[in-house]
Structures are given as structure tokens and as C-alpha cells.
Amino acid sequence: MDSGGDISGNGFGGGKRCITSFVDGGSVESHRYFLARRTLLQMLRDRGYIIPESELALSLSDFRSAFGQKPDLERLRVCAFLRSNPTKKILVIFCGTDEIRKQIMVGILNQIINKDSLHRVVLILQSKMNSHARKLVDEYSVRVETFQITDLLVNITKHVVWPKHEILAADEKQTLVKKYNVEDNQFPRMLENDAIARYYALEKGQVVKVSYSGTFTDSLVTYRCVT
């Protein structure tokens, strides 16, 4: 083992503490909420919701002073309107760290007031959700998306090498379909539960334009249809 040597040296710098606790004295928890919230806001912006720039640029210390070291989940909620159609409203709810059972889910969903005005609900989970709760979510009158908080720590679309996605409008899709004389199922496909499709909340039949500006080619544009 080559590891023996350097361990015998100064020993372990930080023990079990998370790296984030090195940077500042703040709690790991608030850091996690901060990252998840940042990614979430970026995601909503990319989906075309109105998110103020100040919210997006919020730094970790600002976040901590605003929400405290142990952020209140109620206060973390985000509400946003679609830019193209301000009547459409999205609500983001952070769930607690307990396992989500039916009872808890009923509680969460009952808290949503005037749900008629809502267009979508996003639930940020911190633990597993059991099948009963899942069923409840699926049957809810408003479309509910669920994300694990761990998946939101990093914005996956920010990756440098992997390509950028862009959603095609209906008329752009039509011209494409006409040009190549294809049906939806003849496009290269993207699954509905694909990470990118979930990020943009894509629905069946939508076409994304994928553009590479990678190391291998100078530029490449291709399309995928969500199925």
C-alpha cells in the first residue's frame, strides 16, 4: 500500500467534517440548501420562468444571513410565473428529511393553498418516498415533479464538455418534420425520464435541439424527440 506513508504524516486534516465546513463556519445543511436552491432557480429560469437576477446571484453568506444556519423549509419555498404566460404559476416545496409516507404527503399537499392557480408543483425530496405517497402524487390534480436534493447540488447543464440543449417551438418542429419528412418516432429519441428531459420538464413530442461545440467537431447540431 502506498497510502501508508502520507497517512502517517500529519494525519487527517479534517476528520469527518465535510469540506464545506472548511470554507466558512456555516452548517453543512445550509450549504446544501443553498446549492439546491441555486440550481433550482437556474432550472426555473431555463424553463422560462421569471426569476429575479438578485435571487440567482445570491451568495452563500447572503443566503445564510437571509435564511439562517438551519433554513426553515417553509421559507425556502419558491414561487414563479412563466414569462410567456404570467398566469401560469409554479410552486417549489422542500420536503423534510423523514421518509415520505402517505400521511406526510397528504399534509404537504393539503398545505398548498389555492391550487387552482398553480400550473405545476415541484417537490424537493431529501429521503425516499414510498409507493403510497408516490401514488398520491401521481393522482394529484396539478402536475407534480419530484427531485432528490442530492441531484440538485450541481447543475448538470453547466457541464463544459457535454452539449447544450434547446427546446424547439412547435413551428420550428414543424419545419423540421417537413424538411426531413419524418414522424415523431423516427427522430432520435430522448426518454421522458432522461436527466435533461427532467431538468427542462419536457413532455412527449417535444423536440430538443442539441448543439455540440466540442473538442472533436467544430459545431454540430442534432435533434432529439422526447418519447
Add this chain to the structure above:
Amino acid sequence: MRMLVDTAVKTSRSGYLQRCLIKNLECLKVCYDYTVRDADGSIVQFAYGEDGVDVHQTSFISQFKALVENHAIIGQKYQHDLEFNNYIKELPEGLAKKAQSYIKELKGKKISLELKEPEDLLKLVRQKYISSLAHSGEPVGVIAAQSIGEPSTQMTSLTLFVVLVLHDLRLSYPACRLNTFHHAGCGEMNVTLGIPRLQEILMTAAIDIMTPIMTCPLLEGKFKTDAERLVRKVKKVTVADIIENMEVSVLPVSIDNRQISRIYKLKMKLFESQVSSFEDYEETLEVLFLRELEDALESHLLLLSRISGIKNFIPEPRSTASQGTDEDASINGLQEDENDDGDGDDNDDERGDDLGTDAEKRKRQATDEMDYEDASEDEPSEGEVLDGLGKETDQDGNEVEIAEDGEIEAVDIEDEASKPKPRDKKTKSKSKKKKKVSAARKDYDRSIFVAAKGLDFEVHFRFTNEPHILLGQIAQRTAKKVSLKSSGKIDMCQAVMSAKNDQVLWKPIDPKSKDMKTSTPTMKNDDSKPEDDKASTPIAKNDNPKAKDDKAKTTEKDDPGRWALKTAGVDFYAFWKMQDDLDISRIYTNNIHAVLSMYGVEAARETIIREVKHVFGSYGVEIDYRHLSLIADFMTHAGGYQPMSRHGSIAGSISPFLKMSFETASKFIVEAASHEMTDNLESPSARICLGLPVKMGTGCFDLMQKLEI
């Protein structure tokens, strides 16, 4: 000799790989709208190779100087100006950019060779581009398959060659691996390469790959010390890492319950380190470590008894000879040997043999899938065996038994449960017991005293009539297995510096930023200092910044501070947690399924290309990007990551003939018959089956004559 055998053995593998590729890709052809489509008309690529250019025509397309010089010939060749059509309306962006910059250069130099106007060059490039577009009907799938398949057949012999050249040090090493490289200076981290890796990527689309790795460069302005700090955080710490010394003593005679027994005492002294608290230590050692140790002892003794059994019966070391080559063979060998001796009856043996072959035949008839089972599964175990060999040679094994055991032992534990073997009664009963009791304390446990206090750990074992063993070695091995701290699935973590072909997505260096770096190193250190100060303990505070400054100065000269973390095992979350130090937007892994589930299909597509390129790159072979991109596009075309075996996209093919002519004909015939499937004779296989010309190339259209009657 080895080379010869290797070539002979591996040819079948690369051949099968090529067959799989060709069968899967045979339907792909360029259509009249320049898209690449499958037999059912679904689009695989919107433009072949992303710009539509035929691979054979690529050599001169961006060599503008040559184009200019041969201006006259090109002009002669195409009397009429070629025009863009409905589908391709302009030059591809990259080519156009390059041409523009070349024109600027020409203008700057004021040398317009034979061209009257620099702008004429654009026209020339356009001519060249349009004329080199891939023709409709081009069977690009087959071409891509061959372009991958052919170099892979060469890889077999090349492998050894490269190993010899690059790592001649390892020649003497008995376990000179054919398909893995030891990264120079990277300790024990291996990467699967060659045919096995290609099979993994293309043929099986394996979820659990043999050597998963993950890399991520550090943010700019981070130095080696940062990298090392992070490594310590991620690294798996085993018990072996914290042992300062280990002492084994044997009390030869002790009387207990009127039985003479020996007592083995194992004392360990541990390092003081801050990995975890003493309580954690104690718990791990008392529970996990002891459990593992007991199991290891038991299996070791089992092995000893088995080996001594062989020794008594057969004088010649037949079984030992076979052990090195294949673990399965060795196990089987053992089994057979014992069978023979136990029965000692020829008739019995023959009958057994007959039964065996009969059963095998029947099995084969029932499912002809058996034949195609690719041998990729045995690959990791081969590595294991070799590992064992390597380790054993390190330790001085005076006793033959112990020297041999390393190879078998790894297999032993799993095999024990699954295969009941005819053995002497004593071991049989023991293995039964083993199955029955799965509680924390097992029947065969030999420990009579355990104490873990602070940094000391002591355990006593009582042996009655078992043979003598070297407890130290067993304890050593166990200590390496039991981990105190591990982050996710990551087994190993190293800090690596930038090197060629190292699977790290480095940020491209532009010369400007390099100048910046050297001019402002002090500022950067100032930035990072407060962070450290806040975090580190008061003791570390005194020496840390100093050390860092020194380090920074030295690294500034030697390397541009480009460090990355590299792990064996893939766990994105572990790296995501460290995003203050790591450039998370450049995280990379060779596990394509992991990329697919975390970053989506397009990222997986890119990873496939990178990985295949990496495999061939390691052998110095370069494959045209168009082939790789076509294959990657085909594999991810349905939204997932499909293998190019009979379970992959070929299973969803519309042509029953194609499926039948690939593998497991009967299965597909039955399926086609029971579902009343029809074949519209689009796929090449189907047409060949019926003796028709294939709809590729000149066969993809019909000539119609308007007859005037």
C-alpha cells in the same frame, strides 16, 4: 510464443466483435436528404459524420493551400459550378470559419497565388465540399463497423508490443497483463483496455464495468497540497492503513476442558490519526474486523485441509500446474482428482462422463444461446488471480501451502456457498454449519478474548487440532479488506498531474492566462489563505500557509498547477460535495451508464465516443471521428444506451430475417411466427437471404423507363 497464443486466442473475440457491429449497423445508409437512416426510416444522424462528408474525401478539404495550388485541376474537374441543394444550404460552420481566417491570412501576406481574388477561395472550398459529400446509398454503417473492427483485430498483437515498449520493467512481472495498463506512476490504478474494454462499451453496454474511474480537475489556483487534502478526504481508509505494528505470539500448550490446545495471540498497535474517534475504531475492530478475521481463518483452514488431502492421495503436483492458468480449471481439477481417488472405479467414472456429456448436449439443444455467451465474464477473475499471484510473490512464502493459497482463496468464499463439493466429511459438515448460522457469532469462531482499547487491540484464538498457520499473514490480508471510512463506491483516489490521454477534461490553456498566472501568484495565495486559516486547527495554522507558499513557488515552475483527482469507482455525489475545490463542470467518468443516468443521453453519447477513442488511442490507432460518432449515435438512438448484441437494438429491428441470421435463429423464427411478423425486405440480410440485390449503393434506386407503346 505468448504473442502467438494471444493472437490466436483473441482473434475470435475481435472477430465476434466485428460481426456484432456489422450486423447491427448494416442497415444504416445515407439517404437522399443526407440523413443517415435505419431500415425503418428512423433517423440516426441528421448529416453523416455531422458535416456529410465522405470519409475518403476528407484529407484535403481543409487544406486550403493545397486547394489553391491545385486550383486549375479542380476547375477542370468540375466544369459546372456545383450548387447547394435544399438540404445542405451552406458550408459547415467550422469549415467556413477556417476558410475565412485563411483568406484573412492571404490578404495579410498579399500573396494571391493563382487566385485573382481571395474570395475565390470560398468558391473553391464550396466546390470541394459539395463534391466530397457522401453519396446517397452509401452503406456508412458497414463502413463504420469495419473501421472499428479491423483495428481491433490488430490490437491483439499490438497490445503486447505496447506493453513491452512502455513498460519493459514489468516484463519480469509474472502477471504482465495483456489488456490493462498500469498508469505510469499511478500506483495500483488500472484501466481496462483493448478488446475487453471494447466489448464492454460496444457489445455488452455493461452497467458494471471492470475498472470504473472518475476524474475531475481542480479549480484554477489550486495546488498540489489542495489536491492531497482532497484525496485524504475521499480516500478509503482500511484497517491496514492505521496499523503501526502487529504482533503474533503463540502459546504452544494450554489446557482447557481437558483438551490440549494452542492459543494464538494477535496484538495490534494503531496510529493515532484523526480519521474517526476511538469509539469508532473500537467498534470497527471488534465487530467488523474480527468477523472478517474469523471468516478468513476458517476459509484458510478449509483450504489447508483440502490441500493436505490432495497431497496425501496424489504424489504428482498435477493440480498445482493448472492453478496458474485458470481458477475454474484449478477448482475443477481439484474436484476431479478427489472424485477419482474416492471412487477408484473406472466404470463409475465413464458413466458419469456419459451423463455429463448427455446433459450438456441436451442443454445446448434447449437453448442455443449458450454458444454465444461471450467470455467477457471471466475477465475480471483473471485479473483477480493475477493479483493474487503478484501479492504472493511479495511475501516470502516458505511453505508451499501458503504460497499457493492466495489464488484460490478469493474464489473460495463464494464457491463455498454455491457448490457443494464431494470432500472429506469434516469439511463438509463445516460448510453446512456455515450456511446454517449467519448470526454475528458463528460456530467455528475461535476467538476467546477480544479487547480494543484506545489504540491497542488484542485478540486471542484457540486452536485445538488444526494445523499450524501463520496468523500474521491472514490478519494482514483481512486488515486490507476492512475499511474504517469510505466515501460511496470510491475505492481509491489519487491526485494526478496532467498527462497525455489521461481521460481528464482539462481546461484548455490559452497562452494569455498562463501569463496572468505567473504574474499574480501571490494574490491567489492570499485568496486561498483565509479559507485555510478559518478551517484548519490552530496547530495546522502555523505551518500550513508557509508550506503552501513554498509548494506554490515550486509548482509554479515545474507545472502550471494543473492537478486533478482520479478515483477508482464512480460516485458523483462524493465529488459534488467538494465543488468548492473541484471544477465540477469538468467531471468525467468512463462508466457510460452512470453518465446516462446523471447527465442524460447526449452526454452518454459523447462519453461513448471519448471512451472508444481512448481505447484505440492507447494503442496508437486513430479512427476517423465520423465512424465513432455514427456508432455512438446508433447506440443512443433510442434514448438509452443499447448494446450491439442480439439484445440491443437488433431486437427491435423490423426485419425478422436480420434477427434470425444474427444469432439464436430458432428463437426469432418462433417469435416471428407467433407474432405474424412480416419482413418488408429492406434490410440487407433479408435481401441476401432471398438472393436479391441489397438496397445499398447503386441498389438503392430503380431505373424506370417510360415506354411509349
